[in-house]
Amino acid sequence: DFTSDFYFRQAWRDERLSFVKSPDLDQMTVGAEVANKIWVPDTFFANEKTAYFHVATTPNTFLRISSEGEVYRSIRLTVTASCPMDLRFFPMDRQSCTIEVESFGYTMSDIRYKWKDGPNSIGISKEVELPQFKVLGHVQKISEVSLSTGNYSRLICEVRFVRSMGYYLIQIYIPASLIVVISWVSFWLHRNATPARVSLGVMTVLTMTTLMSSTNSQLPKISYVKSIDVFLGTCFVMVFASLLEYAAVGYLGKRVAMRKSRAQQLAKLAEQARQERARQTAAQEAAQSQHPEPPMPTGGIGGMVGPQSPDQSMPPLVKGFGGGCPTCPTMMQSQPQHIPPCFTMVRRFGTFSSTHTLYDNQLRRIGDQCCPGVRGCTICSTQQQQQQQQQQQQQQQQQHSLKKSDSKSSRKESTAQTPEAASAPGGAGSPAEIEAALAGKNPNKLFGVNPSNIDKYSRVVFPVCFVCFNLTYWVIYLRISDVQYDEPTILH
Incomplete structure (x- = not known):
């Protein structure tokens, strides 16, 4: 809607109202009651919704009749006219509202409207100020309208406005930007500070939701996207992405902790296996030291035994x-x-x-x-085999419990390595397999990413993206919202 308060002045000639001019009387000024006794044009506003005359303290109207029969009428009116607005560039939009005047019953064969003083027929006071708009100027037009009842003459006054950005910068743009900046504080908090980071992320998301709701509640319910929706939507995405970033950091941190625990257990198993091998080697060396091999004789009794090499000892x-x-x-x-x-x-x-x-x-x-x-060993081969089998079974059980505690990706990796481990000597729980599982893997990284590095990257990526978005947003919308009118605008 477009509401305006103005003085509506009409002039026409009615020869029936002419009188003899005298030096003392050139024209007569009469009150509003005379208007009901003479002919007046049936002018109305074609696009009005509501309109009313001002009657305080008396009806704000007068008639001035000249000696040649020219009638000049002035009325103070307040008219609310329909003004369809294009809000795609809101709040950087420019609007054009019209006031259309025509006769209600007389066609063009009876009445033709025209601007009396040409381009200067409309005047806008320099003191006119609007809280949300700035008046750029106005344009005067004359048109002919064809309706089912005939052709009518119509005068159009087009007033052009540009919306003031001060209110929206202070109330919407700056607070939304500060909310986004506040959400970046979580990147400098330790990733184990779960209560602080979660509460900060949720608070900023809810604040952005409230700001968007309060802004849209003051605007018409339109289906297309406004420029302010683009800005607020991007700010909401940035804030929500900050919350998701902590979720990713927490998930990766948990996975890394599980992997480090698994690596520590595997290292413990490998150390136990090394100690067991060292214990067996020490036992074998001790047995050899207790029963050293004597040199073989070069001959036996009666010379029946011939010379023997050292490796063929008895x-x-x-x-x-x-x-x-x-x-x-x-x-x-x-x-x-x-x-x-x-x-x-x-x-x-x-x-x-x-x-x-x-x-x-x-x-x-x-x-x-x-x-x-x-x-000279002290352990039979069957006993050795039984002990080795028992050790392998224990190590396999420990490996199996570790694999159960690991996640799906770790189970996939273990499944991919199972054929090679089964074919390797010593089985799945052998020291060789444990060392192979530990080799080439950094327990502090998952998929080559350290959870702490995500926060470090976010401290740079999020501000850079937001600054680039702001530059692109303001350059594009300020450029395309600067509408160039075909007709010249009279500025005051």
């Missing part, structure tokens, strides 16, 4: 298959029982003596089967 002590080298019961049962006692070998004075070497190789094999790997 067991240090095999006596009745139950002497100093403990033998596995299962292995002893599997060996032939008819080996004569003459093959019992006894260490005497640092050398071996034997009456025959017919079963030398067979006896060597028995000793190897009883004590695999190292001469």
Whole structure:
């Protein structure tokens, strides 16, 4: 709507009202009551919604009649006219509102309206000020309107305005920008300060929502997007993105903590495996030091045993298959029982003596089967295998519990590595697999990103994006909202 308070003046000629001019009487000025007794044009405002005359303290109207019959009428009116506004560039918009005057019943064959003083027929006071608009000027037009009842003459006064930005800068743009800046404070808070960062993010989001609602409640319900909607919408997205940024930091921080815990447990398992290997190596070295291998004799009794190389040495002590080298019961049962006692070998004075070497190789094999790997060992091969299997089962159970506690992505990586781990020696819980799982992975990063780095990047990315948006926004909208009218505007 467009409401204006103005003086509406009309002039026409009615020869019936002419009178003889005298030196003392050139024209007559009469009151409003005379207007009801003479003919007046049936002028109305074509686009008015409401209008009324001012009657305080008397009707604000007068008639002035000249001796030639020219009638001049002035009325003070307040008219509210329809003014469709284009708010796409609000609040940087420029509006053009019209006041249209025509006859209600007389067609162009009876009455023709025209501007009496040409371009100077309309005057706007320099003291006219509006709280939200600045008057740029006005344009006078004459048109002919064809209706179903005939053709009518119409006068159009087009008043052009530009909206003042001061109110909206103070009440909307600056507060919205400050809310966005406040949301960046969370980037400088520690990522473990959950209450502070969450409350700050939620508060800024709710404040932006309230500001947008209060702004739109004062505007018409239109379907297209206004320029202020673009600004407030972008500010809301920036504030909401700050809240989502902390959600991403918290999620990655939790995942990194789980990965670090898993890496620590894997490192503990690897250390236990290394200690177990060192313990076994120490035990084997101790057993070798307790039972050193003697040098093999170059010959036996009666010269039946020929020269032997150092790597073909005999067991240090095999006596009745139950002497100093403990033998596995299962292995002893599997060996032939008819080996004569003459093959019992006894260490005497640092050398071996034997009456025959017919079963030398067979006896060597028995000793190897009883004590695999190292001469004079104290653990049977079956016992070693059982202990190794038990250790592998324990390590596999620990690995399985770790894999269950990990997330889906970690389970996918473990599944992709399962065929290689199964084919590797030692099984899934072997030290080699644990070291391979630890190698090449930084437990402080997930997908190559550190949660603390997200805050560091956000401190730069968010302000830069907001500044670039502001530059683009103001340059574009100030440029396209500067409407250039085809017709000249009379400025005052």
